[in-house]
Amino acid sequence: MMKKRILAVLFSLMLATTFLTGCNQSRPSSSEETSSNDFQVTGTAIKWGVPDIYEINYPAVQKFNQILTDRGYHFGVEFVPLNNFSSNDALYEYEEQNGSLDIAFSGFIHDQVDFAYSLIKEGYFTPLENYLATPHGKELYDIFDPQLWDAVKVDGTIYSVPNGDARDIGSTFVFNKKYVSEQDVEGFNGNIADLKSLMEKAPVQEDFTHIVYGGYNFEFSNLIASDFIDGLMLPHDGTGAYNPFELDNFREYLTVFNEYYKAGYVNYELSWKGNTISTAVNEKFLETGNFLVCIGVGGAYNPETVGTDVITVETTPYLRSRVAGTVGIAAKSEHKDEAFELLSLVHTDNELANLLIYGIEGVDYKLEDGVVHPIDGEGLKDANRSMCLGIYENVSPTAAETIIVDRKTDKLNYYKDKVVASPYLGKNFDTTGYEDIITDIYKIYEENYDI
Numbered sequence: 001m002m003k004k005r006i007l008a009v010l011f012s013l014m015l016a017t018t019f020l021t022g023c024n025q026s027r028p029s030s031s032e033e034t035s036s037n038d039f040q041v042t043g044t045a046i047k048w049g050v051p052d053i054y055e056i057n058y059p060a061v062q063k064f065n066q067i068l069t070d071r072g073y074h075f076g077v078e079f080v081p082l083n084n085f086s087s088n089d090a091l092y093e094y095e096e097q098n099g100s101l102d103i104a105f106s107g108f109i110h111d112q113v114d115f116a117y118s119l120i121k122e123g124y125f126t127p128l129e130n131y132l133a134t135p136h137g138k139e140l141y142d143i144f145d146p147q148l149w150d151a152v153k154v155d156g157t158i159y160s161v162p163n164g165d166a167r168d169i170g171s172t173f174v175f176n177k178k179y180v181s182e183q184d185v186e187g188f189n190g191n192i193a194d195l196k197s198l199m200e201k202a203p204v205q206e207d208f209t210h211i212v213y214g215g216y217n218f219e220f221s222n223l224i225a226s227d228f229i230d231g232l233m234l235p236h237d238g239t240g241a242y243n244p245f246e247l248d249n250f251r252e253y254l255t256v257f258n259e260y261y262k263a264g265y266v267n268y269e270l271s272w273k274g275n276t277i278s279t280a281v282n283e284k285f286l287e288t289g290n291f292l293v294c295i296g297v298g299g300a301y302n303p304e305t306v307g308t309d310v311i312t313v314e315t316t317p318y319l320r321s322r323v324a325g326t327v328g329i330a331a332k333s334e335h336k337d338e339a340f341e342l343l344s345l346v347h348t349d350n351e352l353a354n355l356l357i358y359g360i361e362g363v364d365y366k367l368e369d370g371v372v373h374p375i376d377g378e379g380l381k382d383a384n385r386s387m388c389l390g391i392y393e394n395v396s397p398t399a400a401e402t403i404i405v406d407r408k409t410d411k412l413n414y415y416k417d418k419v420v421a422s423p424y425l426g427k428n429f430d431t432t433g434y435e436d437i438i439t440d441i442y443k444i445y446e447e448n449y450d451i
Contacts, residue, residue, distance in 0.1 A: 041076035042069040048103040052081040054388035060359040075338040100332035102339040125159040125328035136344040145415035153426035160326035164392030170315035174294040177309040190315035210265035210292040224249040
């Protein structure tokens with residue numbers, strides 16, 4: 001396990017990736033003041049292990065459980081916060097001390113898929129094929145594109161439910177119209193080498209940067225159409241698996257950024273200084289409009305805070321295996337049937353899903369024409385909850401979203417019309433003997449990081 005942690009850290013350095021930082025569970029808000037263990041479960045308590053950044057709204061969970069009781073179900077949910085943000089240790093430690101969980105979260109890390117894969121190979125999760133063939137299972141299966149189910153398979157078998165919140169998205173390039181025209185970016189497909197002529201149009205000067213990295217989790221793979229699996233790069237042309245530093249596309253990509261940096265086009269504060277992105281500096285340049293292009297994954301910027309007219313170009317979204325944060329049923333659970341029924345309900349029932357993501361209507365949020373709004377200027381706490389539970393499709397949309405039909409239909413159409421599936425969906429690798437080699441490679445990289 002320690003070796004995998006080293007791999008994850010070093011690989012994160014190589015990617016210059018910033019992800020959400022783990023933190024202790026927050027104290028409940030005013031609407032959440034209650035005993036931390038008062039879940040009021042009637043019947044069987046289904047223990048659901050969640051990351052400790054999941055902010056449990058206890059009154060909402062109590063209402064959730066009461067609704068299940070009123071509907072005739074003989075089980076309820078009990079959330080168990082665990083420090084399993086980036087490893088499997090907490091799951092096993094809990095199991096040793098308290099017995100098995102019923103439902104468990106497989107870990108956040110996207111590029112380092114070992115966490116979910118190792119749990120499955122070690123027998124932690126139970127296969128879901130038979131459950132998905134039941135009426136509840138078919139309803140759950142139908143809310144996801146079939147390719148998402150392919151993406152979570154191991155050896156052809158489904159062990160976990162895709163995370164509905166963690167959608168595959170391409171890279172977004174936001175160009176400043178002061179320096180770039182529609183004609184300049186016509187046909188642009190994300191190759192940063194093609195930006196050279198545009199870079200030369202804007203002056204190198206103080207309080208201006210040509211390139212801003214926007215958002216979190218900036219991934220090289222989105223720009224060179226490759227999967228990252230266990231530290232390997234697998235180009236989508238199917239040519240094989242590579243040490244990143246032996247892959248021409250990756251080296252060329254880094255070389256171009258190095259050239260841009262030497263030419264003064266890349267502000268070190270806005271790239272990977274200390275392996276973090278300075279959000280304040282980032283936002284400053286976006287708000288003042290003193291940039292040429294902002295690059296990020298998906299929602300790379302908040303259009304309301306950008307102080308200039310922009311042209312937005314999105315690259316092709318690629319669907320990769322095991323998008324972050326899937327959930328499954330623990331093999332040692334004594335309540336597998338009830339656990340799966342609960343999983344199906346929270347993904348497919350709007351009333352129950354809203355309780356776990358937003359809280360209690362009229363207390364934590366208001367619902368107007370099917371759209372969720374905060375109450376009295378208070379912010380919604382849906383982001384962490386949705387990400388940690390993986391519930392998205394049947395949750396009511398917020399006012400900030402652009403909805404065509406509804407979340408479920410829009411997402412199914414998104415995957416059908418826009419997303420290109422990686423040729424490696426459901427593929428996994430035996431990394432025996434590989435970890436020592438790749439760890440040594442990344443140690444070399446880390447030691448020479450400032451070059």
